[in-house]
Amino acid sequence: xxxxxxxxxxxxxxxxxxxxxxxxxxxxxxxxxxxxxxxxxxxxxxxxxxxxxxxxxxxxxxxxxxxxxxxxxxxxxxxxxxxxxxxxxxxxxxxxxxxxxxxxxxxxxxxxxxxxxxxxxxxxxxxxxxxxxxxxxxxxxxxxxxxxxxxxxxxxxxxxxxxxxxxxxxxxxxxxxxxxxxxxxxxxxxxxxxxxxxxxxxxxxxxxxxxxxxxxxxxxxxxxxxxxxxxxxxxxxxxxxxxxxxxxxxxxxxxxxxxxxxxxxxxxxxxxxxxxxxxxxxxxxxxxxxxxxxxxxxxxxxxxxxxxxxxxxxxxxxxxxxxxxxxxxxxxxxxxxxxxxxxxxxxxxxxxxxxxxxxxxxxxxxxxxxxxxxxxxxxxxxxxxxxxxxxxxxxxxxxxxxxxxxxxxxxxxxxxxxxxxxxxxxxxxxxxxxxxxxxxxxxxxxxxxxxxxxxxxxxxxxxxxxxxxxxxxxxxxxxxxxxxxxxxxxxxxxxxxxxxxxxxxxxxxxxxxxxxxxxxxxxxxxxxxxxxxxxxxxxxxxxxxxxxxxxxxxxxxxxxxxxxxxxxxxxxxxxxxxxxxxxxxxxxxxxxxxxxxxxxxxxxxxxxxxxxxxxxxxxxxxxxxxxxxxx
Amino acid sequence: xxxxxxxxxxxxxxxxxxxxxxxxxxxxxxxxxxxxxxxxxxxxxxxxxxxxxxxxxxxxxxxxxxxxxxxxxxxxxxxxxxxxxxxxxxxxxxxxxxxxxxxxxxxxxxxxxxxxxxxxxxxxxxxxxxxxxxxxxxxxxxxxxxxxxxxxxxxxxxxxxxxxxxxxxxxxxxxxxxxxxxxxxxxx
Numbered sequence: 001x002x003x004x005x006x007x008x009x010x011x012x013x014x015x016x017x018x019x020x021x022x023x024x025x026x027x028x029x030x031x032x033x034x035x036x037x038x039x040x041x042x043x044x045x046x047x048x049x050x051x052x053x054x055x056x057x058x059x060x061x062x063x064x065x066x067x068x069x070x071x072x073x074x075x076x077x078x079x080x081x082x083x084x085x086x087x088x089x090x091x092x093x094x095x096x097x098x099x100x101x102x103x104x105x106x107x108x109x110x111x112x113x114x115x116x117x118x119x120x121x122x123x124x125x126x127x128x129x130x131x132x133x134x135x136x137x138x139x140x141x142x143x144x145x146x147x148x149x150x151x152x153x154x155x156x157x158x159x160x161x162x163x164x165x166x167x168x169x170x171x172x173x174x175x176x177x178x179x180x181x182x183x184x185x186x187x188x189x190x191x192x193x194x195x196x197x198x199x200x201x202x203x204x205x206x207x208x209x210x211x212x213x214x215x216x217x218x219x220x221x222x223x224x225x226x227x228x229x230x231x232x233x234x235x236x237x238x239x240x241x242x243x244x245x246x247x248x249x250x251x252x253x254x255x256x257x258x259x260x261x262x263x264x265x266x267x268x269x270x271x272x273x274x275x276x277x278x279x280x281x282x283x284x285x286x287x288x289x290x291x292x293x294x295x296x297x298x299x300x301x302x303x304x305x306x307x308x309x310x311x312x313x314x315x316x317x318x319x320x321x322x323x324x325x326x327x328x329x330x331x332x333x334x335x336x337x338x339x340x341x342x343x344x345x346x347x348x349x350x351x352x353x354x355x356x357x358x359x360x361x362x363x364x365x366x367x368x369x370x371x372x373x374x375x376x377x378x379x380x381x382x383x384x385x386x387x388x389x390x391x392x393x394x395x396x397x398x399x400x401x402x403x404x405x406x407x408x409x410x411x412x413x414x415x416x417x418x419x420x421x422x423x424x425x426x427x428x429x430x431x432x433x434x435x436x437x438x439x440x441x442x443x444x445x446x447x448x449x450x451x452x453x454x455x456x457x458x459x460x461x462x463x464x465x466x467x468x469x470x471x472x473x474x475x476x477x478x479x480x481x482x483x484x485x486x487x488x489x490x491x492x493x494x495x496x497x498x499x500x501x502x503x504x505x506x507x508x509x510x511x512x513x514x515x516x517x518x519x520x521x522x523x524x525x526x527x528x529x530x531x532x533x534x535x536x537x538x539x540x541x542x543x544x545x546x547x548x549x550x551x552x553x554x555x556x557x558x559x560x561x562x563x564x565x566x567x568x569x570x571x572x573x574x575x576x577x578x579x580x581x582x583x584x585x586x587x588x589x590x591x592x593x594x595x596x597x598x599x600x601x602x603x604x605x606x607x608x609x610x611x612x613x614x615x616x617x618x619x620x621x622x623x624x625x626x627x628x629x630x631x
Numbered sequence: 632x633x634x635x636x637x638x639x640x641x642x643x644x645x646x647x648x649x650x651x652x653x654x655x656x657x658x659x660x661x662x663x664x665x666x667x668x669x670x671x672x673x674x675x676x677x678x679x680x681x682x683x684x685x686x687x688x689x690x691x692x693x694x695x696x697x698x699x700x701x702x703x704x705x706x707x708x709x710x711x712x713x714x715x716x717x718x719x720x721x722x723x724x725x726x727x728x729x730x731x732x733x734x735x736x737x738x739x740x741x742x743x744x745x746x747x748x749x750x751x752x753x754x755x756x757x758x759x760x761x762x763x764x765x766x767x768x769x770x771x772x773x774x775x776x777x778x779x780x781x782x783x784x785x786x787x788x789x790x791x792x793x794x795x796x797x798x799x800x801x802x803x804x805x806x807x808x809x810x811x812x813x814x815x816x817x818x819x
Binding site for chain 2: 052055056059060062063066067074077078080081085086087088089091092095236237238240241244245247248251255378381382383384385388
């Protein structure tokens with residue numbers, strides 16, 4: 001052959017040389033010139049999209065591998081680093097994360113196309129089974145991959161899966177321990193899952209995929225009866241173009257979610273902390289909900305989690321034989337759609353229930369917040385060798401609300417909730433039925449404690465501030481009827497007078513300045529000085545207090561320069577450093593101390609022995625806003 | 632490519648086939664290269680982002696090493712360990728050794744600081760009391776007291792570091808590592 005252009009000639013020469021030595025042209029021809037009776041069709045694209053997404057996973061997976069470190073002290077940390085610090089890490093991880101989910105959907109579509117087309121029938125039975133094996137491998141990849149970030153969500157979701165493995169008859173516990181690398185989760189759970197996820201399963205997938213495609217090409221595509229007689233098209237280029245466009249659509253969807261949502265990373269896994277938002281990934285949600293059905297639950301975990309899914313897989317595997325019978329093909333299609341409908345229904349119920357469950361929503365939000373907080377702390381302080389979890393364990397912003405929920409929320413509230421955005425519920429009998437109702441508080445809501453609003457409310461609206469005490473029995477009633485309550489009754493009207501707006505502001509400013517809390521700063525010095533006089537003399541712009549603050553309350557200025565009063569004795573709370581870290585610490589330790597409520601009037605338990613020094617510090621630091629806050 | 636007998640034979644077919652083939656190649660390339668290039672960009676992270684290897688220096692990055700008075704008056708070099716908070720990817724390790732230096736005090740309290748990494752291929756040089764030279768145990772690079780090379784093995788003299796002395800007599804060093812094996816001294 002003569003060639004007109006120099007370059008073309010060289011190119012042709014090279015390709016001839018290559019073909020002579022490799023026979024690539026025959027191979028390409030074999031690969032691309034598959035005849036498709038009836039021509040290219042959109043419904044044939046699903047297998048190709050699956051192969052494409054797998055290639056995407058291999059590519060992005062390799063790069064993630066280059067930055068991931070599987071151990072309980074480095075897994076979350078390295079994923080955080082990939083996601084939040086490294087260049088384009090969010091992009092690569094996002095693609096990997098959402099492509100994994102796309103794969104589940106495409107798997108479902110491919111399966112449905114195969115069943116509807118009857119592609120499982122002779123002589124394609126073996127290829128159908130190869131497909132089922134591939135499906136199990138993909139499920140395995142998805143399960144093992146979910147644990148690798150070692151965040152709360154992945155940790156608890158995967159624990160459920162390995163516990164299900166543990167109820168396998170006879171060999172369950174052994175199987176579970178082999179998977180976990182021990183009796184509990186640890187370094188070896190991660191190294192094993194990682195070896196499966198990045199080594200064993202991908203290798204198996206490649207092998208079975210090669211077989212699957214080989215056998216597929218042996219029998220050709222399954223076309224409908226009407227297409228069999230039509231002239232054949234070719235795989236190249238018409239079907240390839242359709243496949244490529246479908247893959248482009250899939251990739252665009254993956255990128256859309258990567259940019260819009262991003263792969264999430266909840267807080268680092270914490271075996272000591274219950275995770276009430278534990279759910280599997282959305283595509284396993286139906287199984288989760290299925291196990292929660294009371295009748296299923298009664299039959300034992302092995303029944304719902306192993307026998308039923310096993311039986312379903314068994315029926316699917318038998319589809320090639322069932323298809324032989326008259327109506328067998330219809331049964332297979334009906335079975336597939338019934339499964340889909342059942343799974344969709346259960347998923348919908350699960351989503352609906354979760355959407356209605358405020359405490360679940362709060363737990364999800366808390367887990368997201370912990371992830372966000374851990375990342376924020378890691379960025380500011382770096383992660384210590386003890387791991388990112390220790391950052392959260394030492395963080396008042398995270399520990400404070402938990403301690404509040406555990407130790408304070410049985411009486412107090414924090415802006416209406418228990419510190420963690422959850423509402424305490426209790427069961428009561430109501431005309432023979434057990435119903436859940438909100439548990440009433442028996443002490444003040446401390447969400448605003450020590451703020452200007454709080455002090456203003458105590459001075460002018462005492463009864464509503466401490467109203468929950470009416471649920472606290474006789475002592476609570478006494479509190480609501482005590483001297484301070486009486487003082488407010490006598491003076492609230494005066495304080496609320498429009499002439500006294502500034503006077504009230506001054507007194508509040510003076511008191512809030514005594515706490516010296518950072519989050520309340522800056523204090524207005526003019527108001528503080530004026531407030532100090534009001535505290536001492538009780539003289540307002542219009543009128544006088546019936547009794548001065550200093551008549552009852554002790555108060556020594558923060559710098560120790562002046563004492564405004566020594567208090568009226570035990571049970572009149574000192575206002576020295578009111579609502580400061582120190583005041584609150586002393587108060588929580590022993591509220592019945594003479595310089596607070598005194599043993600007679602106090603209702604609150606003593607926490608000196610109930611909380612460790614560290615716990616107390618975290619609780620108080622959170623209440624007074626003493627923790628790292630990003631700008 | 633050999634023509635396939637099963638191809639449609641109408642006249643628009645070749646043109647349509649060409650468009651389909653071109654479209655396949657363009658889209659196929661695009662969808663494969665997107666994850667690949669994303670991954671490669673991610674892999675280039677070390678080149679795309681500069682990170683300080685340690686935290687804890689003063690505003691200019693100097694670390695306090697020793698007191699002026701602790702250095703011998705005769706200019707004999709002494710080796711010191713520099714300590715700071717080491718940053719390694721996501722981890723921060725408190726108070727670690729981040730490098731070693733040789734310090735010499737010259738007349739007039741002038742300080743000469745050498746990074747003790749051999750500029751040849753990065754082994755640590757040792758000061759030899761007997762010959763008053765710095766010797767590298769790996770490929771026998773040798774340097775005079777002033778850091779000038781004594782043979783052809785190293786590509787340049789020992790790397791000096793910036794130093795300063797504060798009013799309290801403390802010696803501060805700005806620790807840096809330099810590219811090995813090249814003639815020009817360049818911080819990495």
